[in-house]
Amino acid sequence: MTKAFRPDVDAPEWKGGYAPYDILKEGTIALVVVALLTIALALIFSSPDEHAVTIKSWSNATPVDFAQTALSELNGTSGTAQYGAPYNTASEGQKLGPLALAKWAGARIPVNTVRDFVIDPLRALPDQPPLTQGLATWRSASDATRTNWVAHYTKAASQMTYANGQVVVSTTNAGPVPLFINDLTMMARSGALDQALVTQHGFYTTDYTKPLLFLSDGSYLKNLAQKDHLLGTQWGMMNETGSYPGQAWLWLYTFWYQVTPFSTSANADVQVWGLMMLLSVILLFVPFIPGLRSIPRKSRVYRLIWREHYRNL
Amino acid sequence: MTTEIDRQWTTRLRRRAEGKLPPEKLLPDTQPSYVSSWIYVFGVTTMAALCMVIATGCVLAIFGPQWWHTSSVGHFVNSLHLWAVEIFFFAMVIHLWGKFFMASWRGGRTLTWMTGVVTFLASIAAGFTGYASQSNFDSQWITTQAKDGINASGAGSFFNVLNLGQMLMWHIVLLPLVAVLLTVLHVLMVRVKGVVPPFSDETTEVAR
Amino acid sequence: MHWFNTVGALINLDHPGHFLHWHFIEVSVANAVVMIVMVATFVVALLAPFPGRRSRKENR
Numbered sequence: 001m002t003k004a005f006r007p008d009v010d011a012p013e014w015k016g017g018y019a020p021y022d023i024l025k026e027g028t029i030a031l032v033v034v035a036l037l038t039i040a041l042a043l044i045f046s047s048p049d050e051h052a053v054t055i056k057s058w059s060n061a062t063p064v065d066f067a068q069t070a071l072s073e074l075n076g077t078s079g080t081a082q083y084g085a086p087y088n089t090a091s092e093g094q095k096l097g098p099l100a101l102a103k104w105a106g107a108r109i110p111v112n113t114v115r116d117f118v119i120d121p122l123r124a125l126p127d128q129p130p131l132t133q134g135l136a137t138w139r140s141a142s143d144a145t146r147t148n149w150v151a152h153y154t155k156a157a158s159q160m161t162y163a164n165g166q167v168v169v170s171t172t173n174a175g176p177v178p179l180f181i182n183d184l185t186m187m188a189r190s191g192a193l194d195q196a197l198v199t200q201h202g203f204y205t206t207d208y209t210k211p212l213l214f215l216s217d218g219s220y221l222k223n224l225a226q227k228d229h230l231l232g233t234q235w236g237m238m239n240e241t242g243s244y245p246g247q248a249w250l251w252l253y254t255f256w257y258q259v260t261p262f263s264t265s266a267n268a269d270v271q272v273w274g275l276m277m278l279l280s281v282i283l284l285f286v287p288f289i290p291g292l293r294s295i296p297r298k299s300r301v302y303r304l305i306w307r308e309h310y311r312n313l
Numbered sequence: 314m315t316t317e318i319d320r321q322w323t324t325r326l327r328r329r330a331e332g333k334l335p336p337e338k339l340l341p342d343t344q345p346s347y348v349s350s351w352i353y354v355f356g357v358t359t360m361a362a363l364c365m366v367i368a369t370g371c372v373l374a375i376f377g378p379q380w381w382h383t384s385s386v387g388h389f390v391n392s393l394h395l396w397a398v399e400i401f402f403f404a405m406v407i408h409l410w411g412k413f414f415m416a417s418w419r420g421g422r423t424l425t426w427m428t429g430v431v432t433f434l435a436s437i438a439a440g441f442t443g444y445a446s447q448s449n450f451d452s453q454w455i456t457t458q459a460k461d462g463i464n465a466s467g468a469g470s471f472f473n474v475l476n477l478g479q480m481l482m483w484h485i486v487l488l489p490l491v492a493v494l495l496t497v498l499h500v501l502m503v504r505v506k507g508v509v510p511p512f513s514d515e516t517t518e519v520a521r
Numbered sequence: 522m523h524w525f526n527t528v529g530a531l532i533n534l535d536h537p538g539h540f541l542h543w544h545f546i547e548v549s550v551a552n553a554v555v556m557i558v559m560v561a562t563f564v565v566a567l568l569a570p571f572p573g574r575r576s577r578k579e580n581r
Contacts, residue, residue: 018345221453
């Protein structure tokens with residue numbers, strides 16, 4: 001018994017003619033054309049390479065933004081401090097409906113912003129008696145005392161200024177916190193913090209998780225990105241620094257971030273991710289999906305592609 | 314009667330391969346006459362661009378990840394790499410559109426379609442890890458943004474986009490391996506099944 | 522070696538980009554050019570006559 005012919009699934013057997021075709025020649029021509037085109041485009045347009053931002057360049061350009069970010073790492077209000085998995089357990093993280101995917105995967109890349117971004121780097125500074133004293137005071141203080149110091153400093157820090165090489169915040173009862181913020185800012189401006197953040201696990205590293213998280217907690221990096229139209233709200237995912245074309249193939253991924261409900265959702269990242277996974281699976285299974293798989297036949301674009309064939313029938 | 318040689322794994326594999334893909338199918342010298350449109354050149358163009366991407370990537374690998382920041386020759390090779398990637402995606406997407414409108418999954422070619430789609434997705438991942446491995450402002454911004462999407466999916470606990478070493482290894486070892494293997498598989502499937510024939514056209518048949 | 526520097530970019534793209542806005546849609550001119558060229562290439566590939574396939578009746 002033969003099954004009925006399904007035009008969107010089955011293909012008719014070809015009983016027509018064949019024409020000479022040199023597959024190797026075609027491949028060679030394609031390679032030569034693409035090579036020449038690549039060389040031409042590279043010569044004409046070059047490629048972008050904007051220098052990386054350093055914590056040194058950030059804290060020298062905008063010392064107050066740096067010091068405020070350092071404070072946010074200490075008082076637990078920074079993006080990283082409140083992130084949740086994979087860095088800590090400070091929040092549930094984003095959820096896809098009932099699914100807390102990030103939380104389930106766990107905090108496998110632990111980052112403690114107080115210890116990793118403030119206290120440990122300061123401890124690496126040698127021969128600074130006041131700082132050594134301040135760190136000792138901090139270590140012996142109770143959690144409640146520390147919280148109290150940080151709270152007092154935070155309250156006054158809205159009036160923070162930077163003058164004569166010092167972070168200036170008029171506060172009392174803040175314990176060693178003013179010293180920490182000031183010394184960390186000095187350390188950052190010297191370039192030493194860049195090093196301290198990457199070398200916490202020894203001399204060699206290829207892991208920039210900590211300095212990148214610290215950088216992205218400030219507003220300096222974001223302001224630079226905004227100038228280049230790289231923000232998520234600017235369709236930035238598909239844009240590139242300068243006037244170069246970017247990852248234009250991400251247009252659909254970045255599109256969802258611009259429209260409701262995603263543009264206003266606290267779970268936009270995981271929702272858009274989930275949606276794109278779903279759409280990718282749909283693309284993968286197009287041959288099995290009734291309706292979708294009929295679009296080619298019904299759109300009749302194929303009449304253009306095979307117009308000679310149909311003309312000769 | 315089957316001999317010991319007939320039963321060997323090696324013999325069986327060879328015979329199976331010969332049956333599925335005889336030399337005249339693997340390297341054909343003719344094509345069905347309906348294969349007559351410029352739309353057919355974008356598959357081979359994609360492969361040619363992939364060759365350029367890999368070749369220029371190998372030159373960048375020879376001199377190491379810092380080279381292109383400090384050498385004008387290195388920067389030029391980086392430009393070649395970038396533009397080869399742009400051509401690669403350009404050609405691959407047009408190839409995808411073309412194959413969609415030909416419904417090229419028909420006639421037992423479903424796996425050819427599916428390997429193509431997976432190659433496309435793997436290429437996007439390869440492109441992304443490349444952008445993440447640039448070690449410049451672009452990669453700083455891209456990784457600190459992309460981490461939120463990847464972390465939210467749970468994958469971030471294992472695939473840390475802020476870890477340059479990990480991203481570089483995915484970019485120059487794992488994902489190229491996946492992309493090339495899938496491409497080879499995809500092309501072999503095309504050779505086994507041949508290019509999809511046109512829709513049979515009842516209206517024309519009747520009119521004749 | 523230095524000719525790469527001088528010939529490095531005949532058209533310098535290392536300057537702030539231009540962007541097209543239409544309602545909520547925002548696209549860089551560079552990306553728009555790439556996408557327009559892509560769609561145009563697709564259309565041309567569909568419409569342009571393909572040379573050299575003369576022998577449609579030729580059987581093997």
